[in-house]
Amino acid sequence: MFSTACLAAVALLVPNVYTQALPPVDPTALQDTITIDALIGGEQALEDFAYATPERNRLVGSTAHNDTINYLFEQLSSLGDYYNVTLQPWSTLTQTSGSANFSANGADQNATVFEYSQSGAPTAPLVAVANFGCDLTDYPAEVTGNIALISRGTCEFGAKSVNAGLAGADGAVIYNNVAGSLSGTLGPPRPAGPYVPTAGISLEQGTALLDQINAGTEVIGDLSVETVIEERYTNNVIAQTVGGDQNNVLALGGHTDSVAAGPGINDDGSGTIGVLEVAKQLSNYSVTNAVRFGFWAGEEEGLLGSTFYVDNLPAEELAKIRLYLNYDMIASPNFVYAIYDGDGSSFNLTGPQGSAEAEELFEDYFADNGLNFTATEFSGRSDYGPFLEAGIASGGLFTGAEGIKTEEEAEAFGGEANVAYDVNYHGPGDNVTNLNATAFLANTKAIAYSTAVYATSFDSLGQTKSKRSMAIRGSTNARKPKAGLTKLRRSKIMKRKVTPETPVNGETTKKMFKAMRTRKLFI
Numbered sequence: 001m002f003s004t005a006c007l008a009a010v011a012l013l014v015p016n017v018y019t020q021a022l023p024p025v026d027p028t029a030l031q032d033t034i035t036i037d038a039l040i041g042g043e044q045a046l047e048d049f050a051y052a053t054p055e056r057n058r059l060v061g062s063t064a065h066n067d068t069i070n071y072l073f074e075q076l077s078s079l080g081d082y083y084n085v086t087l088q089p090w091s092t093l094t095q096t097s098g099s100a101n102f103s104a105n106g107a108d109q110n111a112t113v114f115e116y117s118q119s120g121a122p123t124a125p126l127v128a129v130a131n132f133g134c135d136l137t138d139y140p141a142e143v144t145g146n147i148a149l150i151s152r153g154t155c156e157f158g159a160k161s162v163n164a165g166l167a168g169a170d171g172a173v174i175y176n177n178v179a180g181s182l183s184g185t186l187g188p189p190r191p192a193g194p195y196v197p198t199a200g201i202s203l204e205q206g207t208a209l210l211d212q213i214n215a216g217t218e219v220i221g222d223l224s225v226e227t228v229i230e231e232r233y234t235n236n237v238i239a240q241t242v243g244g245d246q247n248n249v250l251a252l253g254g255h256t257d258s259v260a261a262g263p264g265i266n267d268d269g270s271g272t273i274g275v276l277e278v279a280k281q282l283s284n285y286s287v288t289n290a291v292r293f294g295f296w297a298g299e300e301e302g303l304l305g306s307t308f309y310v311d312n313l314p315a316e317e318l319a320k321i322r323l324y325l326n327y328d329m330i331a332s333p334n335f336v337y338a339i340y341d342g343d344g345s346s347f348n349l350t351g352p353q354g355s356a357e358a359e360e361l362f363e364d365y366f367a368d369n370g371l372n373f374t375a376t377e378f379s380g381r382s383d384y385g386p387f388l389e390a391g392i393a394s395g396g397l398f399t400g401a402e403g404i405k406t407e408e409e410a411e412a413f414g415g416e417a418n419v420a421y422d423v424n425y426h427g428p429g430d431n432v433t434n435l436n437a438t439a440f441l442a443n444t445k446a447i448a449y450s451t452a453v454y455a456t457s458f459d460s461l462g463q464t465k466s467k468r469s470m471a472i473r474g475s476t477n478a479r480k481p482k483a484g485l486t487k488l489r490r491s492k493i494m495k496r497k498v499t500p501e502t503p504v505n506g507e508t509t510k511k512m513f514k515a516m517r518t519r520k521l522f523i
Contacts, residue, residue: 021286022284022285022286023284023285023286024285024286024287024288024456025282025285025286025287025451025452025455025456026285026452027448027449027452027453029285029452030278030281030282030285030448030449030451030452031445031448031449031452033281033284033448034277034278034281034441034444034445034448035441036437036440036441038277039273039274039277039437039440039441039444040432040435040437040440042269042272042273042276042277043265043269043270043273043432043435044432045071046058046068046071046263046264046265046269046272046273047263047265047269047431047432049064049065049067049068049071049263050064050258050262050263050264051263052064052067055097055260056262056263056428057258057259057260057261057262057263057264058256058257058258058263058264058269059094059096059232059257059258059259059260059300060092060094060232060234060257060297060298060300060301060304061091061092061094061232061233061234061297062096062232064263065234065256065257065258065297066234068256068257068272069087069234069235069237069256069295069297072237072256072272072276072295073085073087073237075276075280076237076239076276076279076280076293079279079280079283080283081242082241082242082243082283083239083240083241083242083279083283083293084239084240084242085237085238085239086237086238086239087235087236087237087238088235088236088237088238088308088309088312089233089234089235090233090234090235090236090297090298090304090305090308091231091232091233091234092188092231092232092234092298092301092304093116093188093189093229093230093231093232094229094230094231094232094298094301095115095116095185095227095228095229095260096228096229096230096232096260097226097227097228097260098113098115098117098225098226098227098228098260099113099225099226099227100112100113100114100117100197100199100200100223100224100225100226101199101222101223101224102173102199102201102221102222102223102224103221103222104126104209104219104220104221104222105219105220106222109173109201109205109209110181110201110202110205111173111199111200111201111223112181112182112183112199112200112201113183113198113199113200113225113226113227114157114161114174114183114184114185114186114198114199114200115184115185115186115187115227115301116158116185116186116187116188116189116195116227116229117161117186117195117196117197117198117199117225117227118194118195118196118197118198118225118227119197119225119226119227120170120171120196120197120223120224120225121197121223121224121225122147122170122171122197122221122223123220123221123222123223124145124146124147124170124171124220124221125146125147125218125219125220125221126146126147126148126149126173126209126213126219126220126221127140127142127143127146127147127148127149127169127213128140128149128210128213128214129143129148129149129150129151129164131151131154132150132151132152132153132154132155132160133148133150133151133155133160133163133164133172133174134154134155134159134160134163135163136163136166136167138163139163139164139167139169143164143167143168143169144167144168144169145168145169145170146169146170147169147170147171147172147173147221147223148164148167148169148171148172148173149173149175149206149209149210149213149221150164150172150173150174150175151174151175151177151206152174152175152176152177152182152523153177153523154523155523156186156187156523157174157184157185157186157187157198157523158185158186158187158190158195159190159192160172160174160198161174161186161195161196161198162190162192162193162194162195164196164198165193165194165195165196166192166193169196170196170197171196171197171198171199171221171223171225172196172197172198172199173198173199173200173201173206173221173223174198174199174200174201175200175201175202175203175205175206175207175209175210176200176201176202176203176206177203178203179202179203179204179404180202180203180402180403180404180420181200181201181202181402182200182201182202182203183200183426184200185300185301185302186198187302188301188302197223197224197225198225199223199225234257234297234298234305235297236294236295236296236297236305236306236308236309237256237294237295238292238293238294238295238309239279239292239293240290240291240292240293241282241287241290241291241292241455243286243287243290244286244287244288244289244290244291244455245288245289245290246290246320247320248289248290248320248322248458249289249290249291249292249320249321249322250289250290250291250292250321250322250323250325250451250454250455250458251291251292251293251294251321251323251324251325251387251392252275252278252291252292252293252294252324252325252326252327252447252450252451253271253275253293253294253295253296253306253324253325253326253327253383254268254270254271254272254274254275254295254296254326254327254328254383255268255271255272255295255296255297255298255299255300255305255306255328255382255383256268256272256295256296256297256299256305257297257298257299257300257301258300258430259300259426261426261427261428262424262426262427262428262429262430262431263428263430263431264300264430265430265431265432265434265435266329266331266332266333266422266424266425266430266434266435267328267329267401267422267425267426267430268299268327268328268329270327270329270330270331270435270440270443271326271327271328271329271330272295274327274330274440274443274444274447275293275295275327275447276293276295277444278444278447278448278451279293281448282448282451282452282455285452287455287456288455288456288457289322289454289455289456289457289458291451291454291455292321294306294309294383296309296383299328299382299383303382303383303385303386305383306383306384306385306386306387307385307386309386310386310387310389310390311386313390318390318391318392321387321392322354322393322454322458322461322463323354323358323392323393323394323395323454323458323461324384324387324392324393324394324395325358325384325394325395325396325447325450325451326340326382326383326384326394326395326396327396327397327443327447328382328383328396328398329398329399329400329401329422330397330398330399330439330440330443330444330447331399331435331436331437331439331440331443332399332400332401332421332422332425332436332439333415333421333422333423333424333434333435333436334400334405334415334416334419334420334421334422334423334436335399335400335413335415335421335436335438335439336374336399336400336405336409336412336413336421337366337371337372337373337374337397337399337413337439337442337443338373338374338375338376338397338398338399338400339359339362339363339366339373339374339375339376339395339396339397339398340355340358340359340375340376340377340378340384340394340395340396340397340398341359341375341376341377341378342355342356342357342358342359342378342393342394342395343355343356343359343360344356344378345375346375346377347375347377347378347379349377349378349379350378351378351388351393351394351395352388352391352392352393352394353393353461353462353463353464354393354458354461354462354463355378355393355394355395357393357460357461357462358393358394358395358450358461359375359395361395361450361453361460362395362397362446362450365446365449365450366446369442371442372412372413374409374412376398378394382396382398384396393461393463397443397446397447399421399422399436399439399443400420400421400422401420401421401422401425401426402420402421402422402425402426403420403421404418404419404420404421405417405418405419405420405421406418422434
């Protein structure tokens with residue numbers, strides 16, 4: 001009788017059925033299987049889940065979000081034994097509803113609520129806070145019993161709200177430090193202290209109020225915040241090829257949840273369905289390296305699902321992941337083709353060995369297809385952040401959120417200048433009609449291309465064992481772009497769900513990514 005060890009040894013000698021029966025994956029062939037009809041069909045399913053509920057969203061742990069999770073699990077499981085498909089359960093406190101109203105001397109300020117804010121309705125004078133409100137010494141004595149007016153920047157929104165409360169303020173209004181409105185999350189409750197009712201306003205509104213206060217005018221604020229926060233239970237969906245080298249893994253993914261305001265069909269239904277469609281089509285091919293698809297819950301609450309996944313992987317399993325590619329918002333209506341700036345040449349933020357090479361692969365893809373491209377900051381502000389913190393090379397694509405398209409970008413990519421990349425970002429209009437089919441198809445084909453390349457070989461990443469184990473480092477020798485590639489160099493093409501102050505040269509460190517990994521517009 002064979003021992004278990006003998007049986008295992010024999011099993012290793014038996015070629016995998018998928019490497020025998022299926023043709024090897026080919027980048028061109030896999031791209032050609034991607035159709036816009038399939039993509040829109042998948043998105044319609046997600047919209048239907050949302051619109052079948054009174055909330056009309058896919059907030060983490062909601063009925064529609066659970067329907068999304070079940071849909072993904074069923075779609076992947078229907079592909080026979082090509083994938084090992086698992087659910088990874090976890091739970092979190094979630095704001096299920098929230099609203100904010102704020103007026104100053106009777107003038108409405110078009111405020112937005114910060115997630116996890118305390119409910120309350122203070123009416124009191126506005127008091128300007130020094131610097132960014134990150135230290136208690138920034139809060140003057142007269143803030144007690146009043147409403148703190150605080151600039152965005154440097155520290156987390158949650159820290160500002162806690163500090164305002166510790167200083168005695170009855171509420172806080174945070175204004176943006178870049179053009180446009182401001183919305184985000186304070187994050188789950190903190191040991192440092194409770195939050196106060198907190199709302200966000202634009203840079204223009206904030207500076208106008210600050211000017212009045214500095215001129216000696218009393219500004220009476222009327223702030224009303226209502227939130228409902230409860231424990232929600234959810235799952236990540238993980239599917240890994242049975243075939244391929246299980247010790248050398250390509251991981252890729254997007255997030256499955258939306259904000260409370262809408263169904264999230266671009267953010268991030270587009271990434272979810274794009275990645276799912278590639279997974280479905282990949283099942284017709286054999287792979288040399290294992291491919292792992294991750295569908296993360298709770299990104300809108302602060303990268304919670306991807307963080308939970310990475311934090312619970314043993315070190316030896318993390319070491320098997322050669323590259324993680326993230327796809328969050330790939331079909332924005334007023335799109336740009338943005339690639340995560342893995343080489344740091346645009347934003348001076350780099351990742352582990354292989355991140356720059358992944359950016360270069362996407363640059364080559366867009367150039368070869370006659371498409372312009374640009375860079376988006378590589379700061380860990382979406383679900384690739386936890387992978388970066390773990391020292392895993394990362395990359396991905398993005399088409400823009402609430403940032404404003406420039407004249408230069410409109411010339412390069414079409415669309416409207418001085419209009420948001422996605423005017424329905426985090427809103428009720430983020431449905432199927434919000435999608436740009438051209439960008440959706442091109443980016444999903446890029447996903448297919450990169451998946452096929454890395455499922456075949458990781459040689460282009462230039463990784464060695466020692467390099468793969470290095471911590472994230474600052475950019476000192478950024479790769480220079482290839483001649484002839486049309487890459488716009490900009491400093492503000494980004495998904496501002498997590499937009500910190502732009503770091504200075506060489507600031508990229510493992511500590512920085514750890515601080516940012518659960519910040520989805522925390523800063």
